[in-house]
Amino acid sequence: MNSIVILGAGNVATHLYSVLQNSENTSVIQWYNRKLDRIQSVQNECLITDDLKALVEADIYIIAVSDDAIADVSKNIPYQNKLVVHTSGSVSLHDLDKKHQRGVFYPLQTFSKDATIDFSEVPICLEVDNKTNLPLLKTIAQSIGSPYYRVNSDQRAALHLAAVFVNNFTNQLYRIGHEITESKSVDFDILKPLIKETAKKVETLSPFMAQTGPAKRNDKKTIKKHLKSLDKDIHKDIYELLTKSIKQTHGKKL
Template sequence: MKTKLNIAIVGTGNLAWHLANAIDSSEHNLLQVLSRDQKRAEEFTQNLSAKGISRIDDIDANVEIIILALTDTALKGKYIAQFPKNAIMCHTSGSISMRVLKSHKKHGIFYPLQTFSKQKEVDFSNIPICLEASDNEVLQKLHVLANSLSKSIYEINSKQRKALHVAAVFACNFTNLMYDISSDICNDANLNFDILRPLIKETAAKVQNHFPEDVQTGPAKRNDGRVIEYHKKFLYDYPDYQEIYDLLTYEIQQKHEEL
């Protein structure tokens, strides 16, 4: 099988940015990046070997894999059928079915599981890439691409991918909200959020080698009613946060009653 692939990316968001740079640094050819806005496409590709384009008709005939790094809403658009039929079509969403690509015989999923921000560089070699494909030939080509970018490749089906996406929201997005709430409380008390950073780092480090339930700590785990009531009184002026505190306390207590 050919090991040097010609790739095009559709989209100019955070994931597209990191994926484009990773592919551009690999042995593969990132030929084009497509955006509806030509100026944005050109700015996006300014430091890449790829060409920025804004029309589907301008996609190079040599492109073998088209990666749709788009929002879930955009992936549901009917325009997907307008892309060249000779290329493998794949998307990067954790929650959208592969069926949205059925207009193309050869299609698949190329889902890098990570949180992406343009202002923070990531090491793509450590990012799990989850694959699904319409047939074995497509799967093998996606493996060729994925293996050149990362050392963690997983073949999972659509049902598993949706479950993984929900789990990721809890592990990442909701966790970041907890950091944001902590920051608000610190700011209101004229405290520097930096004081909490070592705690955040240690908490994240623990689950790298242990199951989360085995390293749970805190008053809810200990069922320390006195401290819990003190915290709830403190949160009297933060009714939304108090509600979250109550729910999470209950969930921790229920979890550890069962263990």
């Protein structure tokens, strides 16, 4: 049984607490947060504290606080040579204080506060500065049913950047779809099966092979009609730029 201390009480921390506490091979023995009220509800399940000096000894400390606070929190863990990991996609492993054994346990997924998370759909990207710590991180990923991948810092940065494209930017395209349909009093729901199928398609087909539409066909008539009918300048700009990108990818003359 691996003993764990979790630090932080945001979305990632909260979901990790639940899944780790309910896993057979792991036990969260303490939960730290700067504000106690956020974690008060679990005080009968484990130790809770708002004081880093009161941290107990554990096999691993998982820091799931905001990116900017990671360095500071790690410095104030009152132990040395313990395995301390953070869960961020973009923070360097070296932001963790060097008195620790350091690692990263980065769940590459979007977490909503209320939704329950199926951790078999949460790939964990693992990074360590001392590879003897890798087995413990793997064991923890396995115990919550998550696929895991060892990556280096460059690869983690690339994944975090790619995630912005396929998650934040994609969601903004959904938002624009919502604005366009709403402007003509059409139910956005009509688009939802298409949104789902577009995501599903790339499970078995590369995005390159999955592409269709006026930009790929270089269908100038439709492109012109679309640009004309967009009300907002920024939507026109996005339409033009992504059309250009698709043409470049598929070798059409610009």
